[in-house]
Amino acid sequence: MLKGKVALVTGASRGIGEAIAKKFASLGADVAVIYAGSQEKAEAVVKSCEADFGVKAKAYKCDVSDFEATKELVSQVKEDFGTVHILVNNAGITKDGLIAMMKEDSFDAVIDTNLKGAFNMIRHLTGIFMRNREGCIINISSVAGIMGNAGQVNYSASKAGLIGLTKSVAKELAPRGVRCNAIAPGFIATDMTEAQADSPLLKMIPLGKMGETEDIAEAAAYLATAKYVTGETLRVDGGIAM
Amino acid sequence: MYFDAIAKIVSERTGCEVADVKPESTFSELGIDSLDTVELLMNLEDEIGIEIELDQKVETIDDLNKFIQSKQG
Numbered sequence: 001m002l003k004g005k006v007a008l009v010t011g012a013s014r015g016i017g018e019a020i021a022k023k024f025a026s027l028g029a030d031v032a033v034i035y036a037g038s039q040e041k042a043e044a045v046v047k048s049c050e051a052d053f054g055v056k057a058k059a060y061k062c063d064v065s066d067f068e069a070t071k072e073l074v075s076q077v078k079e080d081f082g083t084v085h086i087l088v089n090n091a092g093i094t095k096d097g098l099i100a101m102m103k104e105d106s107f108d109a110v111i112d113t114n115l116k117g118a119f120n121m122i123r124h125l126t127g128i129f130m131r132n133r134e135g136c137i138i139n140i141s142s143v144a145g146i147m148g149n150a151g152q153v154n155y156s157a158s159k160a161g162l163i164g165l166t167k168s169v170a171k172e173l174a175p176r177g178v179r180c181n182a183i184a185p186g187f188i189a190t191d192m193t194e195a196q197a198d199s200p201l202l203k204m205i206p207l208g209k210m211g212e213t214e215d216i217a218e219a220a221a222y223l224a225t226a227k228y229v230t231g232e233t234l235r236v237d238g239g240i241a242m
Numbered sequence: 243m244y245f246d247a248i249a250k251i252v253s254e255r256t257g258c259e260v261a262d263v264k265p266e267s268t269f270s271e272l273g274i275d276s277l278d279t280v281e282l283l284m285n286l287e288d289e290i291g292i293e294i295e296l297d298q299k300v301e302t303i304d305d306l307n308k309f310i311q312s313k314q315g
Binding site: 130176 | 284
């Protein structure tokens with residue numbers, strides 16, 4: 001289904017990004033695995049993509065909040081893979097705290113990685129997508145960006161920002177055959193949500209349980225192939241943000 | 243210096259005569275929107291073998307010509 005396509009996934013060494021990278025590999029795509037933390041985990045994802053699905057994969061360390069570093073990254077990936085067809089902006093961090101106590105750098109760091117990181121990647125890949133007259137951008141937002149979440153003003157602002165960015169990019173690049181969509185996951189069982197395992201919000205999920213990374217990967221696979229869908233934010237949240 | 247190459251690409255793109263493309267012609271007069279100018283520059287890159295990042299808005303053919311020259315140093 002994605003054979004012959006090249007996908008670049010940020011934050012792909014674990015959690016949702018890892019699941020998306022493997023899902024795309026399972027559908028035949030070559031995958032650039034971008035990570036910021038553990039090289040070991042990123043290499044494990046690369047190995048799995050290669051060994052389990054027979055596609056080309058390579059890991060790249062990059063801080064997506066760094067404009068110049070992402071520019072370098074894109075040219076390196078282009079050199080190694082020839083081009084890029086699918087971009088998944090998944091890299092994200094949290095630095096939770098009540099606004100009354102939040103430090104400035106906690107706000108900035110979350111916006112820089114989650115929102116500006118997506119801008120950086122799209123900025124440097126747009127030329128490739130426009131030349132190809134084809135491109136698919138998937139931004140991993142969050143239900144926190146739709147309904148807000150106490151203790152996460154920085155995170156929810158960054159995720160709401162991604163939804164606006166998604167719609168504007170979709171409108172700008174639609175005439176060039178480039179689609180841009182977002183996924184808004186709810187509570188998905190990952191390292192990031194481990195601390196929220198007893199959150200009272202969990203009881204408010206209509207489908208009654210946390211989601212799995214595979215649920216988000218399936219949504220990403222749908223958006224990667226949904227030729228007539230752009231500017232959409234797909235909730236995959238067990239119904240919590242209805 | 244790059245005027246002829248720009249005029250050629252504009253004419254291919256819009257179907258107008260090369261002779262109708264003047265330095266003072268604006269892209270909007272020629273029916274080229276701002277995203278088109280980004281693409282135009284990509285075509286130019288291929289045509290004249292340069293690599294340039296368009297990081298400002300250009301209004302006229304001459305603006306683009308001067309912009310490329312400035313980037314070429």
